Amino acid sequence: xxxxxxxxxxxxxxxxxxxxxxxxxxxxxxxxxxxxxxxxxxxxxxxxxxxxxxxxxxxxxxxxxxxxxxxxxxxxxxxxxxxxxxxxxxxxxxxxxxxxxxxxxxxxxxxxxxxxxxxxxxxxxxxxxxxxxxxxxxxxxxxxxxxxxxxxxxxxxxxxxxxxxxxxxxxxxxxxxxxxxxxxxxxxxxxxxxxxxxxxxxxxxxxxxxxxxxxxxxxxxxxxxxxxxxxxxxxxxxxxxxxxxxxxxxxxxxxxxxxxxxxxxxxxxxxxxxxxxxxxxxxxxxxxxxxxxxxxxxxxxxxxxxxxxxxxxxxxxxxxxxxxxxxxxxxxxxxxxxxxxxxxxxxxxxxxxxxxxxxxxxxxxxxxxxxxxxxxxxxxxxxxxxxxxxxxxxxxxxxxxxxxxxxxxxxxxxxxxxxxxxxxxxxxxxxxxxxxxxxxxxxxxxxxxxxxxxxxxxxxxxxxxxxxxxxxxxxxxxxxxxxx
Amino acid sequence: xxxxxxxxxxxxxxxxxxxxxxxxxxxxxxxxxxxxxxxxxxxxxxxxxxxxxxxxxxxxxxxxxxxxxxxxxxxxxxxxxxxxxxxxxxxxxxxxxxxxxxxxxxxxxxxxxxxxxxxxxxxxxxxxxxxxxxxxxxxxxxxxxxxxxxxxxxxxxxxxxxxxxxxxxxxxxxxxxxxxxxxxxxxxxxxxxxxxxxxxxxxxxxxxxxxxxxxxxxxxxxxxxxxxxxxxxxxxxxxxxxxxxxxxxxxxxxxxxxxxxxxxxxxxxxxxxxxxxxxxxxxxxxxxxxxxxxxxxxxxxxxxxxxxxxxxxxxxxxxxxxxxxxxxxxxxxxxxxxxxxxxxxxxxxxxxxxxxxxxxxxxxxxxxxxxxxxxxxxxxxxxxxxxxxxxxxxxxxxxxxxxxxxxxxxxxxxxxxxxxxxxxxxxxxxxxxxxxxxxxxxxxxxxxxxxxxxxxxxxxxxxxxxxxxxxxxxxxxxxxxxxx
Numbered sequence: 001x002x003x004x005x006x007x008x009x010x011x012x013x014x015x016x017x018x019x020x021x022x023x024x025x026x027x028x029x030x031x032x033x034x035x036x037x038x039x040x041x042x043x044x045x046x047x048x049x050x051x052x053x054x055x056x057x058x059x060x061x062x063x064x065x066x067x068x069x070x071x072x073x074x075x076x077x078x079x080x081x082x083x084x085x086x087x088x089x090x091x092x093x094x095x096x097x098x099x100x101x102x103x104x105x106x107x108x109x110x111x112x113x114x115x116x117x118x119x120x121x122x123x124x125x126x127x128x129x130x131x132x133x134x135x136x137x138x139x140x141x142x143x144x145x146x147x148x149x150x151x152x153x154x155x156x157x158x159x160x161x162x163x164x165x166x167x168x169x170x171x172x173x174x175x176x177x178x179x180x181x182x183x184x185x186x187x188x189x190x191x192x193x194x195x196x197x198x199x200x201x202x203x204x205x206x207x208x209x210x211x212x213x214x215x216x217x218x219x220x221x222x223x224x225x226x227x228x229x230x231x232x233x234x235x236x237x238x239x240x241x242x243x244x245x246x247x248x249x250x251x252x253x254x255x256x257x258x259x260x261x262x263x264x265x266x267x268x269x270x271x272x273x274x275x276x277x278x279x280x281x282x283x284x285x286x287x288x289x290x291x292x293x294x295x296x297x298x299x300x301x302x303x304x305x306x307x308x309x310x311x312x313x314x315x316x317x318x319x320x321x322x323x324x325x326x327x328x329x330x331x332x333x334x335x336x337x338x339x340x341x342x343x344x345x346x347x348x349x350x351x352x353x354x355x356x357x358x359x360x361x362x363x364x365x366x367x368x369x370x371x372x373x374x375x376x377x378x379x380x381x382x383x384x385x386x387x388x389x390x391x392x393x394x395x396x397x398x399x400x401x402x403x404x405x406x407x408x409x410x411x412x413x414x415x416x417x418x419x420x421x422x423x424x425x426x427x428x429x430x431x432x433x434x435x436x437x438x439x440x441x442x443x444x445x446x447x448x449x450x451x452x453x454x455x456x457x458x459x460x461x462x463x464x465x466x467x468x469x470x471x472x473x474x475x476x477x478x479x480x481x482x483x484x
Numbered sequence: 485x486x487x488x489x490x491x492x493x494x495x496x497x498x499x500x501x502x503x504x505x506x507x508x509x510x511x512x513x514x515x516x517x518x519x520x521x522x523x524x525x526x527x528x529x530x531x532x533x534x535x536x537x538x539x540x541x542x543x544x545x546x547x548x549x550x551x552x553x554x555x556x557x558x559x560x561x562x563x564x565x566x567x568x569x570x571x572x573x574x575x576x577x578x579x580x581x582x583x584x585x586x587x588x589x590x591x592x593x594x595x596x597x598x599x600x601x602x603x604x605x606x607x608x609x610x611x612x613x614x615x616x617x618x619x620x621x622x623x624x625x626x627x628x629x630x631x632x633x634x635x636x637x638x639x640x641x642x643x644x645x646x647x648x649x650x651x652x653x654x655x656x657x658x659x660x661x662x663x664x665x666x667x668x669x670x671x672x673x674x675x676x677x678x679x680x681x682x683x684x685x686x687x688x689x690x691x692x693x694x695x696x697x698x699x700x701x702x703x704x705x706x707x708x709x710x711x712x713x714x715x716x717x718x719x720x721x722x723x724x725x726x727x728x729x730x731x732x733x734x735x736x737x738x739x740x741x742x743x744x745x746x747x748x749x750x751x752x753x754x755x756x757x758x759x760x761x762x763x764x765x766x767x768x769x770x771x772x773x774x775x776x777x778x779x780x781x782x783x784x785x786x787x788x789x790x791x792x793x794x795x796x797x798x799x800x801x802x803x804x805x806x807x808x809x810x811x812x813x814x815x816x817x818x819x820x821x822x823x824x825x826x827x828x829x830x831x832x833x834x835x836x837x838x839x840x841x842x843x844x845x846x847x848x849x850x851x852x853x854x855x856x857x858x859x860x861x862x863x864x865x866x867x868x869x870x871x872x873x874x875x876x877x878x879x880x881x882x883x884x885x886x887x888x889x890x891x892x893x894x895x896x897x898x899x900x901x902x903x904x905x906x907x908x909x910x911x912x913x914x915x916x917x918x919x920x921x922x923x924x925x926x927x928x929x930x931x932x933x934x935x936x937x938x939x940x941x942x943x944x945x946x947x948x949x950x951x952x953x954x955x956x957x958x959x960x961x962x963x964x965x966x967x968x
């Protein structure tokens with residue numbers, strides 16, 4: 001499909017990151033043809049090149065969920081208004097963002113139906129019907145679905161009114177089992193982010209004011225974008241018996257006594273696509289980590305017309321070898337575009353490896369590999385081609401992770417006062433570790449004065465003796481940052 | 485998950501098909517734990533055992549779509565009211581079934597938003613932005629999504645207010661190319677239904693009164709359920725330039741002249757799950773065709789406790805062999821349930837092959853395979869185990885297809901008058917081939933007098949000289965049937 005041509009008319013050059021990071025982001029996603037704005041406020045179209053990234057995310061996470069005993073199901077997206085009233089914090093948290101269906105099939109509805117912003121209530125209702133005995137537990141279900149949160153300010157992928165996500169919902173006999181599940185899923189998210197998306201993340205617990213509406217404890221993984229801002233890349237919630245009490249999810253235990261279930265929920269969404277772009281992209285465009293890239297290797301035949309047929313023939317052979325080895329490759333032998341144009345094009349699209357083959361390489365039995373991320377050229381023997389490509393893919397993942405981690409570490413500081421934090425955020429930008437006394441008032445003051453929110457309380461962080469706001473003894477070390 | 489126990493409390497015995505087919509259907513899907521009714525009118529929960537069938541349908545169709553050059557994308561589910569006004573037939577067809585979002589984020593919306601019943605309008609709008617030149621064509625996009633049609637009468641899987649489906653939407657330079665696409669996708673659906681779901685179908689064209697609202701021509705595959713009723717199992721529409729004119733989808737052709745695109749759309753939905761059940765199920769429960777069955781083989785160790793360990797060990801070895809060969813198998817060695825209970829259980833769940841192994845089989849180096857559909861027992865050598873299982877799976881698919889086709893053929897007749905048709909439908913039931921003059925009035929009269937609708941005009945059918953209603957010369961041979 002050549003339709004990207006049209007969208008590219010709007011983006012002649014990509015704005016450099018240093019000049020205007022937001023402009024850079026929009027330029028890149030338009031030019032790489034990942035999305036279009038839609039006529040509905042805050043909703044985007046996930047175009048094929050963008051959606052394919054989501055498909056790869058789905059495939060890998062789904063595999064991991066199933067490996068850990070979860071199964072998929074699908075619940076209605078309409079949620080009766082009365083369901084939201086059952087969990088007090090939940091309704092307060094989500095009510096302002098709900099779209100309401102008030103008419104259907106030509107009639108006014110007796111009870112308004114919300115479009116799900118998340119499904120704890122609907123699923124809680126169903127679990128109360130399904131679960132009777134300890135023998136029914138645990139229930140380990142995941143759902144891939146669209147959800148809607150009518151946001152005031154939206155940004156493609158990172159925050160859209162309708163978005164795609166997965167939401168796991170599990171029910172357990174006791175707190176210990178539910179907490180184990182909560183942590184297991186958080187660890188799956190961390191491992192996926194780091195070892196698949198090459199995004200280093202900070203694992204930790206949300207402060208009470210930042211936790212999920214209705215949760216006892218919320219845990220998150222937080223990633224740093226190249227402008228120093230944070231993206232919450234995944235969350236896992238221990239819900240205690242809050243939803244079980246609200247929806248009457250009870251079971252008969254081994255002593256024949258009724259007990260409330262302990263439940264969890266956990267999710268990641270299409271905002272991961274935005275994080276991928278903002279963590280790895282550069283002034284030349286997208287840079288996709290090899291494991292998630294829809295095209296891992298692009299192969300470009302070069303040289304004059306007279307050697308063309310032989311070169312393309314050899315490229316096709318090498319392509320078949322890659323395909324047989326499970327590498328996602330593509331050949332671009334379009335004679336209407338120059339190799340130079342193609343080099344730029346696939347760099348902009350973030351393809352991790354470019355393969356060049358010309359008549360001289362044919363003579364020498366060689367082939368050239370070029371890394372998108374480092375620009376390094378490797379001349380390799382054709383009979384080692386597949387191994388060399390696989391090696392470079394592995395190295396590229398590691399290189400991208402290392403770069404992202406180095407960037408993050410270089411842009412983390414410790415701030416002992418609100419002034420220090422503000423100076424840091426207005427200047428160099430990034431994340432700051434600070435002591436916090438545990439009071440919501442101090443946290444709110446940080447937000448008001450600096451625009452930064454507490455991202456989480458990292459599982460691993462240096463001890464900080466005093467609260468950055470009140471100077472009282474610190475209860476936790478918190479990572480603060482401005483966030484998307 | 486043992487939660488099926490609870491649902492099964494409601495279904496002690498499966499009502500025989502001959503006694504009450506509708507009761508049988510509901511009994512089976514409850515007892516096999518495929519779905520739950522939800523608190524929202526007409527919406528069901530797709531429970532893991534039901535959803536897994538859909539996942540298998542998705543996987544195979546998605547493969548076929550991509551093989552034929554289609555890519556997935558995702559469009560907003562909210563459709564501005566004004567979009568529906570642009571295609572007259574489309575709005576008339578869908579308006580009565582739309583749910584409307586009138587408030588969101590705490591405010592009344594300026595323009596009401598429908599939840600998509602299908603996405604021609606939204607996608608048409610986007611295509612008009614994306615397509616400029618013949619070089620942009622064809623656009624070949626598919627979407628996996630939830631859609632809503634606020635139906636008056638619903639039935640689990642077959643007709644629910646919210647359901648899951650795929651909708652392909654393509655744009656082409658001319659009629660020939662668009663018609664080729666329409667037929668290609670219809671053929672993919674036929675092949676999938678017959679060679680994957682083991683459901684024989686009748687391919688044909690819908691009459692004007694039964695076609696998709698806004699299409700020039702609609703084609704369908706129609707399947708016969710065991711009660712003789714029809715299920716439309718897939719449709720493919722040639723939309724002509726109707727939506728292109730309505731949404732201004734134009735391109736510059738090779739002569740630099742503006743032309744309207746010719747578009748198509750095509751879809752199948754979760755109603756296929758209902759069709760699977762009603763085509764293959766019997767009084768013992770579900771019967772799933774091997775290619776789609778989540779579990780293809782269940783392995784049950786039998787015999788007294790003293791030989792148990794050795795038997796289970798051997799079963800596990802055989803299980804590993806199946807797994808390595810890509811067969812979806814499962815071992816049930818739960819000592820708390822008798823083999824007899826398990827035999828019934830997995831028959832009810834429709835697992836195509838049961839494998840039994842006891843101490844006598846161990847001694848003889850044998851293993852027993854039992855076919856769900858025929859009840860046939862095969863004693864095979866353990867060293868031929870995998871080959872024999874694969875052979876029986878292949879034969880089972882063929883046997884299920886042949887049975888369904890035999891049933892369909894035995895329940896098809898030719899009806900020369902409305903009275904003949906009515907007598908047939910009230911008695912034996914099934915499909916009838918009849919001549920039709922082409923007038924909408926005659927077609928409407930058939931529906932009024934018999935409750936049957938024209939299913940389609942089959943591509944292959946005997947010529948019938950006269951219209952069954954008016955007796956005038958027939959234009960087409962039509963297949964009539966009562967439908968879900």
